[in-house]
Amino acid sequence: MYNRRFKSILLSGLSASAAILMGSAGHAQTTSATGTAAGTIVNNTASVSYSVGGTPQTAQSNTATFVVDKKVNLTVAELGGTDTQTALGATDQVTTFTVTNLTNAIQDFRLTADQQSVSIPILGVDNFDVTNVRIFVDSNGNGVYDAGVDTRSYIDELAPDATATVFIVADVPNAPGENVAIVSLNAIAAAGGTSGSLGSDLVATSTLTPDSPTTVDIVFADGGGIGDLPRNGQARAFDAYQISTAAVTMTKSAVVISDPYDLAVNPKAIPGATIRYCMIVSNAGPGAATAVNVTDSLPANVTFVSGSLNVGGTGAGGVCGAGGTQEDDDAVGPDESDPNGGSFDGTTVRAMLPLLAAPVLGIPVPLAVTFLATIN
Structure with missing residues (x-):
């Protein structure tokens, strides 16, 4: 108009x-x-x-x-330029946005937070939702979410050309293997003029209505974007919560591999029999785990078999397989950086894995630590 x-x-x-x-x-x-x-x-x-x-x-x-007349325009922007790093089970995690009033009048803005079911290349592949999602407006202008201080959920009486900071606050579920939750902040222009209360959403004057020289018509002049139509009195921006932690678990088995009488044919756990201990370490992600240390204190009724420690073999399918590096009993020497490490100090077996990779296509890549012991 x-x-x-x-x-x-x-x-x-x-x-x-x-x-x-x-x-x-x-x-x-x-x-x-x-x-x-x-x-x-x-x-x-x-x-x-x-x-x-x-x-x-x-x-x-x-x-x-x-x-x-009133020319309604606004912008919403994610603040920081990178995903918000978080961890499994974290609470009150904050993503930060700005809303700028480009309308030629004081405006209120109604705010909504949405979770996306589609992926945005710049933010990652969305594969989980955050919980307990809330919106708060920065009340003291310090750009930091202050719990109990920033309590208003809408923008009140924002002057032309002025900018408000808005926080989306949410909890991260404890769901290993998931790593990106994309959220968006949507701001809707609302009527200003009454401090302390949110005005009603603005409605554009029909394009079929001739201009009246004595009344203030409303013209939406905002542009569009992802998930936002042009000239609708709204604007939207996106951010993502990215989990960078790892979820490491370990299973242990003890299998009799021989005894003094039946040898390897259906051996039994009798004194003198040899036990193969296996620890399978697995990472459900979403990130990689580094400097993984496995510690196993042996019970008093078994004796460690010297030179039997193997670190870093495959643990796929829950079966201790081949590979890995053979370690001696001490904690020094070239075998401690090949690239794994391991030692036995008379009571405790220790193994060091420099990297436990993130899952590949959602499938963990486990590693194994094995050693032998005889039953006393």
Whole structure:
């Protein structure tokens, strides 16, 4: 919708008066990046001079008047430029946004938080939802969420060209293997003018309605974006919670592999039999685990078999397989960095794995630690 424009008409021998911009209270208005304030009354008059029988004469026109309409515009932006790093089971995790009022009037903004079921390449592949989602507006302007201080869930009386900081606060479920939750903040322009309460959502004046020079029409001028239609009085921005922790678990088995009488044919757990201990270490992700240390204190009724410690073999399918590195009993020497490490100090078996990788296509890649012991 376009405001009417009135121009002074210059006739032969005429002089035009300057246009005077006056507010509704009769005061001169200033302009900003958002333009002339909505509701500003613009008055314009013209004069004509002429002669009759050599005598100068003048005449004044009526005053042409119109009211500046409301041009509604806003932007919402994610603050920080990177995903919000978090951990499994973390509570009150914060993503931060800004809302800027580009409307030529003071505005309220209703705020909603949405979770996405689609992936956004710049943020990652969405595969879980956060819980207990809340919205709070920065009340003291420090740009940091202060629990119990920042309590308002809408933007109240935001001046033209001014910016408010908004926080989405949520909890992260304890669900290993999931790592990205994409959220968005949607701001909807609402009526301002009453401090301390949220105004109703603005409704654009129909494009089929002619401009009225005495009323303030509403024109939506906002652009569109992902999940946001143009000229709807709303704007949206996205952020993501990214879990960078690992969820490491370990299972242990003890299998009799031989005894002094049946040897390896269906051996039994009798004194003198050899037991194969196996610890399978698995990482459900979503991130990799580093500096993994396995510790196993042997019971008093078994004896460690010297030189039997193997670290880093495959543990896929819950079966201790081949591979890994053979370790001696001490905690020094080249075998401690090949790349794994291991030792036995007379009572405790220790194994060191420098890296337990993140799952591949959602499937963990376990590693094994094995050693032998005889039953006393």
